[in-house]
Amino acid sequence: MTFKPAEWPRKLRSQEWYGGTSRDHIYHRGWMKNQGHPHDLFDGRPVIGILNTWSELTPCNGHLRELAEKVKAGVWEAGGFPLEVPVFSASENTYRPTAMMYRNLAAMTVEETMRAQPIDGVVLMVGCDKTTPSLIMGAASTDLPSIVVTGGPMLNGWFRGERVGAGTHLWRFSEAVKAGEMTQDDFIEAEAAVTRSSGTCNTMGTASSMASMTEALGMALSGNAAIPAVDSRRRVMAQMTGRRIVQMVKDDLKPSDIMTRQAFENAIRVNGAIGGSTNAVVHLLAMAGRAGVELTLDDWDRLGRDVPTIVNLQPSGKYLMEEFYYAGGLPVVLKCLGEAGKLHKEALTVSGGSIWDEVKDAQNWNEDVIRPVDRPLTKSGGIAVLRGNLAPLGAVLKPSAATPALMTHTGRAVVFEDIDDYKAQINDDALDVDETCILVLKMCGPRGYPGMPEVGNMGLPPKVLKKGIKDMIRISDARMSGTAYGTVILHTTPEAALGGPLAVVRNHDTITVDVPNRSLTLNISDAELAARIEALKPADLAPAGGYGLLFHDHVLGADTGADFDFLVGCRGNDVPKDSH
Structure with a gap:
């Protein structure tokens, strides 16, 4: 049986490697076949790279191997050829001196992985804080069709009848021990209660903030940001994302079509409405720099100043990400902003439609979790x-x-x-x-x-x-x-x-x-x-050599996103020369 490829409007990028009978084409195909891939998979199907930040040393992303299988299923169903590719994964929990030092390295490796390999489109599998911006930065620099699926937040933490948030209560309990209000033994007991399932922090920390920024930018399917990691609907989202990327390749729908000035303005306002992380500032500035969108700290202040914080989540408020999802998640926030005149409704998303089309029918199921605009948690949120x-x-x-x-x-x-x-x-x-x-x-x-x-x-x-x-x-x-x-x-x-x-x-x-x-x-x-x-x-802070020296010599200031000076901008995805 021979696969009959769909009609594509242009020659696929992957065919530069696989689509011919020369020695070089046979070289590329032949080695891939040692994994048991039939010959006809290389004869016209779009190759979808599933760029996975799974790592056992990145606990937030420890479940992404399982989730990748659902992405693959979606790609297969839509007529694509999915290939899972491990990429650099900087864990907030374990990396020293800090994961932020390696965000740019991760972005650089993702960019080069996408440019140098036979990939027509990518699914970016992310979760932990720096994995989200780093993969989007790399994708923006190559501008191949790209879509994000996040791993989702962990379940709510509970300790002695109190709702406890990952990270937030680490700081609170630590201070309580120093104040003599909590014993060290109680602190150790609380440890297991705070992080009790797979997933990222269950507060509106940086991981959930960046998942929300991704959805607000239009780079993920609507509703992606808040689904808990262990909820079956997270796996459905992954499979639907796999299906969608194949059509995005056919439509040639790229980050440059989606990550526009309007999209970044939407994201800044959303960050204010959700009480999002200050880390979103450096990440969005860096992402905008890769996309060629002029964005400054003044934009953050101007756009966020009159945005009320309406999401009642820790650390600003009371609840956690489970409740946010059950209340309706980010689509409700986007709808509220749209109705208040604080959303560019026509901004394009990975769905192929506008952001307003995606959220206009969203319903708020809990107005204490997602407050009405006229009854906010903070009247003037933003940064x-x-x-x-x-x-x-x-x-x-x-x-x-x-x-x-x-x-x-x-x-x-x-x-x-x-x-x-x-x-x-x-x-x-x-x-x-x-x-x-x-x-x-x-x-x-x-x-x-x-x-x-x-x-x-x-x-x-x-x-x-x-x-x-x-x-x-x-x-x-x-x-x-x-x-x-x-x-x-x-x-x-x-x-x-x-x-x-x-x-x-x-x-x-x-x-x-x-x-x-x-x-x-x-x-x-x-x-x-x-x-x-x-x-x-x-x-004299310059290290003797290695990546530390590269970082020291080329990192920009926080006011522009702390990217490397030589990585700002889009370098495209032209196929490198074949040396074989």
């Missing part, structure tokens, strides 16, 4: 971008997770020169600090750490926690986990390692934070600030 002499290129804060009383505040700086200095001092009762102070952490930006770790949500001093204080202003050039909370100012640029003003803050300086007016000010004269910067002796 606040602060500027001033302490952050000339900007710093970010998540209002929905902050303490309202601290949004306008002047306090004395308590300075930690780097993360080791912080660890050495923070638990010392002799530390000169009280709840009115502002904690300042330096040397944790992209070059300084290196990699820009999630340490910006510094734990508070025990002497303050024991007073019952739960929040203080914290300022750094670091990131924080999307599961974290508090009045935390992040991504301060230029970073300290590059001689930014953050580097010259001293103990007993005062800092004024004015979020309503978007300002961040070190209260010293311009002349004093200039003199301190002039006197700085920059540290």
Whole structure:
């Protein structure tokens, strides 16, 4: 029996490898046949690469092997030829010094994998924080038909009758132990209750935020973001995604058709509405850079400022991702934004239709989980971008997770020169600090750490926690986990390692934070600030070699997405020369 390929509007890219009788074509086909593939699979079917970030050392993605089989089933059903390809997987839980250092490496490997192999379209299988942006960045740079399927969030955590969120309650319980409100044994017992199934964090942390960003951008099928990892409907979504990519190849529907300026504006507004992670800022800036879309921190502030946070999820609110899905998930949020005039309804999605066509009939099944726009969790959500002499290129804060009383505040700086200095001092009762102070952490930006770790949500001093204080202003050039909370100012640029003003803050300086007016000010004269910067002796942070040196030499600032300077933009998918 011979397979009769469908009529395709153009020659498939994979046929450059497989479609002929030359020695080179036979070489490429012949080696593939040692896996038992019939000859006619190479004679016209689109080859679909299933780029899988499964790894046993990436716990969030540990179930993606099973999910890939459902994607394959969908590809086969639609007349495609699915081939699973493992790609670089940076785990937030295990990678040192930080997974963020390897996001760009992962994106680079994905880009080269797509360009150098006989692939007509790809399904991007992602989950853990950095896997989502890295694969989308690589896909944007090659611009082959691409669609995302995420692994989904884990089930709700419960501990002694309390709903507990992965990540969020790690921070809360850790602080409770330091405050003497929880024993270490109780903390260990809670550990198993917090992460009790396959999947990503069950809060609106970075993984769920990026899954939502992907759906809002139109790069995943409608409803993909919130389905729990172990729900059978997640497997259905994977199979439907496999079917859809084959048609996308036929239609030549590419990331450049979908990831437009309108799509990114939709995503920014959605991030405000869901109380999404500050990490979405650096990731979307990097993704936009790959797609050739001009996007800045000012866009984040302008577009998010008047967006209410309507999703009542931890860390900003009460519930977890299971409830979000049961309430209707992201389609309900998109519909609410559309009805409020805050959505580009005509933006194209991987479905081939507009985003509004996908969500206009969505229903809200729980208005305490997804609040009406006129009864939000936070009236003005989004991401606040602060500027001033302490952050000339900007710093970010998540209002929905902050303490309202601290949004306008002047306090004395308590300075930690780097993360080791912080660890050495923070638990010392002799530390000169009280709840009115502002904690300042330096040397944790992209070059300084290196990699820009999630340490910006510094734990508070025990002497303050024991007073019952739960929040203080914290300022750094670091990131924080999307599961974290508090009045935390992040991504301060230029970073300290590059001689930014953050580097010259001293103990007993005062800092004024004015979020309503978007300002961040070190209260010293311009002349004093200039003199301190002039006197700085920059540290030599360049590693001896390897990827660390590449990172050090080429990483851009957080204000533009912390991508590599030589990776910005789309380089296309022209078939490399055949050396055989």
